[in-house]
Amino acid sequence: xxxxxxxxxxxxxxxxxxxxxxxxxxxxxxxxxxxxxxxxxxxxxxxxxxxxxxxxxxxxxxxxxxxxxxxxxxxxxxxxxxxxxxxxxxxxxxxxxxxxxxxxxxxxxxxxxxxxxxxxxxxxxxxxxxxxxxxxxxxxxxxxxxxxxxxxxxxxxxxxxxxxxxxxxxxxxxxxxxxxxxxxxxxxxxxxxxxxxxxxxxxxxxxxxxxxxxxxxxxxxxxxxxxxxxxxxxxxxxxxxxxxxxxxxxxxxxxxxxxxxxxxxxxxxxxxxxxxxxxxxxxxxxxxxxxxxxxxxxxxxxxxxxxxxxxxxxxxxxxxxxxxxxxxxxxxxxxxxxxxxxxxxxxxx
Numbered sequence: 001x002x003x004x005x006x007x008x009x010x011x012x013x014x015x016x017x018x019x020x021x022x023x024x025x026x027x028x029x030x031x032x033x034x035x036x037x038x039x040x041x042x043x044x045x046x047x048x049x050x051x052x053x054x055x056x057x058x059x060x061x062x063x064x065x066x067x068x069x070x071x072x073x074x075x076x077x078x079x080x081x082x083x084x085x086x087x088x089x090x091x092x093x094x095x096x097x098x099x100x101x102x103x104x105x106x107x108x109x110x111x112x113x114x115x116x117x118x119x120x121x122x123x124x125x126x127x128x129x130x131x132x133x134x135x136x137x138x139x140x141x142x143x144x145x146x147x148x149x150x151x152x153x154x155x156x157x158x159x160x161x162x163x164x165x166x167x168x169x170x171x172x173x174x175x176x177x178x179x180x181x182x183x184x185x186x187x188x189x190x191x192x193x194x195x196x197x198x199x200x201x202x203x204x205x206x207x208x209x210x211x212x213x214x215x216x217x218x219x220x221x222x223x224x225x226x227x228x229x230x231x232x233x234x235x236x237x238x239x240x241x242x243x244x245x246x247x248x249x250x251x252x253x254x255x256x257x258x259x260x261x262x263x264x265x266x267x268x269x270x271x272x273x274x275x276x277x278x279x280x281x282x283x284x285x286x287x288x289x290x291x292x293x294x295x296x297x298x299x300x301x302x303x304x305x306x307x308x309x310x311x312x313x314x315x316x317x318x319x320x321x322x323x324x325x326x327x328x329x330x331x332x333x334x335x336x337x338x339x340x341x342x343x344x345x346x347x348x349x
Contacts, residue, residue, distance in 0.1 A: 057085040061133055082129030085136075091202060093123055135238065170233055170242035177227070177246040179217060181253045181263075185285045185311060187219040194244065197234040204237050215246060220261065220312035223250045255283070261321030262310045268328040274298035280325055284309065290323075298327050 062068065064077045071077075087093045087105065097105045105123045177190070192213045197206040215227055225248040233242030250258060257264045267280050275297055282290040292306060303326045310321025335343070 054085075054089070057081065057088075057136065061085075061136070065133065079125075079127070079129045082132040083125040086125060086132055087123065089204075091204065096123075167238060167240050169231075169240035172228075172243040172245050173233055174245045174247060176249045177215070178249045178251050179221075180251045181256060181258060181311075182285055183217055184221050184248075184250065185219060187317075188217045190215040190217060192246070194232070196232065196241075197236070199235040199237065206235060213244070218314060219317040220314040221248055222260070222314065223248055223258075256285070258311060261313055263321070263323050264326060265323060266326045266328055268330055269298060271329055271331050274327065274329045280304070282306075282309075282323070282325065292325060298329065300329060302327060 060081045061078065064071075064074050064081060066075050066078060068074075069078075087097055093105065177192075179188075179190075183190075192215065193210055194213060195208055195210050198209045199206050211232070213229055213232065227246045227248075229244045229246075231241040232244045235241050255265060263285075265282055267282075269278065269280075277293075277295050277297075280292045280294060282292060284290060290306065290309065292304060294304060296302065303324050306323040306325065308320050309323035313319045313321065
């Protein structure tokens, strides 16, 4: 018995024993659909078809928005235009419409094709054309920027074919960058790995990818210095990526405290040396050992200034701030009667 060849016609496609075949004709619009909506639905199946649909939506939505058009049917036309773009801007719905036409999109896909696509129950428009318009253009008052005082459309440079209206930049992302005094004294290079969303080629979906940001720390940078990496935040179809800003914070140091470009050092000293002069040893950030003679009587408010031994100046790292040595005078906890008598004779007579 000769075998029969099974052929099924569905929407704009035709299935036979060798698989689906599709005509190059655009799917027929629903009865009663206006010419403008038909124009938007009738995009060609090609790589540039998606961007053509975006250009058409922008032009038609601005033309037929109820706030702009005086035609009684403008609200219904505007809704149909939004519905068409809601389908064409979604890769899944667009793929179903491309294969099966509007009938397959809204009526559902036969069960034998259910394993190849999640769209099996039929598409229903959410009925909010203003939502589509707002997401495309951005802003709550669309015509404050799209039209001049005479009602003529203004060219806002929407970024060519890929523009999605007025893009808004995400707020900056600020992170602390903790550095040691040695890092800020010598300068260094810090590499920081970030994870961010990067748009795929389709312009909608995104993938989380890692990126290494390199910071060249300059000698003398002060706390609060801001390092900005422009537009390195998450990418999206209708946003300008946020700037990533690192703010320098100083780690606590075991020996020094920084004030602007100066370094403060506190040296503990016994009361006897405070009264009889001494030499203070200070190990610097670059591992030099300073021997600072103190020939004055050290009192609680006394300090010693050592010029040029502070932090490098950011404007000119060859110049440095100063080192200030303060003293923590350590008093004895007890004295013998003999020592008390000696102190009375030395200090009170």
